[in-house]
Amino acid sequence: LAKTTQxxxxxxxEGQEVNITCSHNxxxxxxxxxxxxxxxxxxxRFIIQGYKTKVTNEVASxxxxxxxxxxxxxxPRVSLSDTAVYYCLxxxxxxxxxxIFGTGTRxxxxx
Amino acid sequence: EPEVTQTPSHQVTQMxxxxxxxxxxxSNHLYFYWYRQILGQKVEFLVSFYNxxxxxxxxxxxxxxxxxxxxxxxxxxxxxxxxxxxxxxYFCASRDPLGSNQPQHFGDGTRLSIL
Numbered sequence: 538l539a540k541t542t543q544x545x546x547x548x549x550x551e552g553q554e555v556n557i558t559c560s561h562n563x564x565x566x567x568x569x570x571x572x573x574x575x576x577x578x579x580x581x582r583f584i585i586q587g588y589k590t591k592v593t594n595e596v597a598s599x600x601x602x603x604x605x606x607x608x609x610x611x612x613p614r615v616s617l618s619d620t621a622v623y624y625c626l627x628x629x630x631x632x633x634x635x636x637i638f639g640t641g642t643r644x645x646x647x648x
Numbered sequence: 649e650p651e652v653t654q655t656p657s658h659q660v661t662q663m664x665x666x667x668x669x670x671x672x673x674x675s676n677h678l679y680f681y682w683y684r685q686i687l688g689q690k691v692e693f694l695v696s697f698y699n700x701x702x703x704x705x706x707x708x709x710x711x712x713x714x715x716x717x718x719x720x721x722x723x724x725x726x727x728x729x730x731x732x733x734x735x736x737x738y739f740c741a742s743r744d745p746l747g748s749n750q751p752q753h754f755g756d757g758t759r760l761s762i763l
């Protein structure tokens with residue numbers, strides 16, 4: 538059962554802002570929204586996590602509307618090194634903390 | 649920044665042999681996990697481990713798999729009799745115990761190649 542839906546791929550150019558939106562219509566009250574980044578042959582790397590409104594760190598911003606049925610990861614001024622797969626994850630239930638990864642969004646940044 | 653470390657980075661093993669993949673989680677973390685990713689496919693959950701016992705396991709984690717925390721720093725995944733289909737990247741992850749919403753932090757994996 539898919540809990541999140543995100544675009545399969547996106548293209549951008551260096552210096553642009555990239556926004557990746559994820560739908561999670563069935564998000565539970567207790568669920569946090571977490572984004573990971575994965576480069577080829579590396580483990581997923583935690584980027585950002587939020588519950589509602591806006592969260593910002595040194596790498597990205599996460600925008601969550603009031604209904605929490607979607608979220609948008611914003612990467613400011615991407616560089617070639619931001620080329621990676623980005624995963625949006627929400628909780629899988631009260632009694633589990635396993636992560637269920639989808640196919641993610643493959644972001645390709647061009648010079 | 650503290651990180652999860654995994655060894656070896658690449659393991660080549662003959663089918664039917666036992667293999668042990670090693671992980672050193674982040675030092676104050678108490679929740680540990682193994683995931684795998686077959687080439688070109690999704691990252692899949694295998695097992696979670698807390699307080700010296702398995703908390704949850706997936707269908708993939710059958711009797712050929714076992715996990716152990718043999719000392720205060722290492723967390724291992726053993727595959728007793730490897731099969732060709734066990735070839736994959738295996739990722740270890742750990743999580744801070746302070747709150748169930750704490751994110752899991754992953755190592756860079758062990759590439760397991762079964763011949």
